[in-house]
Amino acid sequence: MNFVEEILLKNRPETKQKTRVEALFHDLKKRITSRRDVEVICFTIEHVVVPTNESLKNIPNDDREFAESVVNAWLRTKGEAGLREVINIWDDLGLHGCLAAERTEIVKRFGALHNYLSKLVKREDLDIILTAFCQEYERRVAQKRKGRAGRGVESAATCILNFYDIKTSSGPEHFTAALEIDRWVRTSDRWHIGISCKRTLRERWKQAYTTDLGLLDRHKIKYIWYLITYDRDLSDDKITEMGSHRVVFYLPDDSERYVTASQHPGMKDYVKPMTSFVKDLRKEL
Incomplete structure (x- = not known):
């Protein structure tokens, strides 16, 4: 040897x-x-x-x-x-x-x-x-x-x-929370929107947001936007819990989950039709 x-x-x-x-x-x-x-x-x-x-x-x-x-x-x-x-x-x-x-x-x-x-x-x-x-x-x-x-x-x-020629930016400086964000976009008021595309939000969904609103403020994070294609497991509790902490869900326009949530007084502010994603994002730029 x-x-x-x-x-x-x-x-x-x-x-x-x-x-x-x-x-x-x-x-x-x-x-x-x-x-x-x-x-x-x-x-x-x-x-x-x-x-x-x-x-x-x-x-x-x-x-x-x-x-x-x-x-x-x-x-x-x-x-x-x-x-x-x-x-x-x-x-x-x-x-x-x-x-x-x-x-x-x-x-x-x-x-x-x-x-x-x-x-x-x-x-x-x-x-x-x-x-x-x-x-x-x-x-x-x-x-x-x-x-x-x-x-x-x-x-x-x-x-x-x-x-769609939308420029991305680096994440908020010194931001270390383990949010599963794909890309960051800086808004016209110099805050940030985190964007992530997902088929589903079934597993590890509690890592997809933070309840610390003070942390979001310190790092100037305005919203977290999720584009989700399979939304059947997106429960009322997930929508209201995450939505109350600056998460917005972009769901298929014709999905039953979107139609139901968009008409509910406690959830309608947290869900939007996927076809409005680009238009909504441009309003923030």
């Missing part, structure tokens, strides 16, 4: 990465006790780890350019009436495009590994190795998938604002 230690650690600067590599080496040292073990780990690196790393490079972080062109064409055709579909289109295009790339890569790598191993190992060992490969591939791809999910809706908000 001395040559392995030299390869991994020689001349490596003292960093957190070196600490992790040292931990990996000591773990391997306990497990590699024979020539066969060395052969297995070399095979794994050459035929599993390196190909998986190459596959990840071929899977897009997002489908932004393609999705942006489709969304812009949709908005040119439908205008503000198309805002409802924009969020869904953006999310669906990114999801389907990236999943197709994931599928292409695993089929290619799985086939190559299967062809190579089928000449070397027994059938039951082949099944075990290929299953382990698929599990590791999915684990690595899932990590990348998490990042895409967050960037997707944020990009949708950016695309909408860019299409």
Whole structure:
């Protein structure tokens, strides 16, 4: 194992990465006790780890350019009436495009590994190795998938604002509350409106607003606007609780939830039709 230690650690600067590599080496040292073990780990690196790393490079972080062109064409055709579909289109295009790339890569790598191993190992060992490969591939791809999910809706908000030539700004200075805001827009009176596009507000909805109105005042946050396409889980309690703390919901014009809330004296000030989003925002600029 001395040559392995030299390869991994020689001349490596003292960093957190070196600490992790040292931990990996000591773990391997306990497990590699024979020539066969060395052969297995070399095979794994050459035929599993390196190909998986190459596959990840071929899977897009997002489908932004393609999705942006489709969304812009949709908005040119439908205008503000198309805002409802924009969020869904953006999310669906990114999801389907990236999943197709994931599928292409695993089929290619799985086939190559299967062809190579089928000449070397027994059938039951082949099944075990290929299953382990698929599990590791999915684990690595899932990590990348998490990042895409967050960037997707944020990009949708950016695309909408860019299409209508609405300038965004950096967030309020020193504002550290964990609000899930995609973009900030500065108003004519130098306050801020936070804007976020979401399919739904089902999970973690309590992170989507703050009850500290003093905090909002100190950082000059005028409103938080949410564009939501699936609003069936948007209860009366959510609307009134969040609405009383400067949140405004932009909902599909024809949704039952919007129609009901817009006619209710306790909720009507907190919901607006999605088609009025751009017009309302321009009034604030």
